[in-house]
Amino acid sequence: MKNFDQQLEAYAEESAFSLTDWQAAAKAMRAWLETRGLTISDEALLQYIACCAEGQACNVAHASLEQSTLDYLDAYGCASAAASKA
16 A cells, blocks of 8 residues: 555646645645644545646646645535544
């Protein structure tokens, strides 16, 4: 089984965005969820960002993957997230 960094690299290789872009988006998404008392599995997080990346691929004026992810979260939320067990 791949660890998170290996999964992240695999997703980045399959997209138009760099590994650095993916890392920034993952960090921003975790922070967004944390401020709302939510958590998410690594795989669900990566799948969500992958959807954001695919959506951005069709956009001529590319926003950063980080900003796109935050925009999607603000607009649609994240059904895969669950309340944190803090």
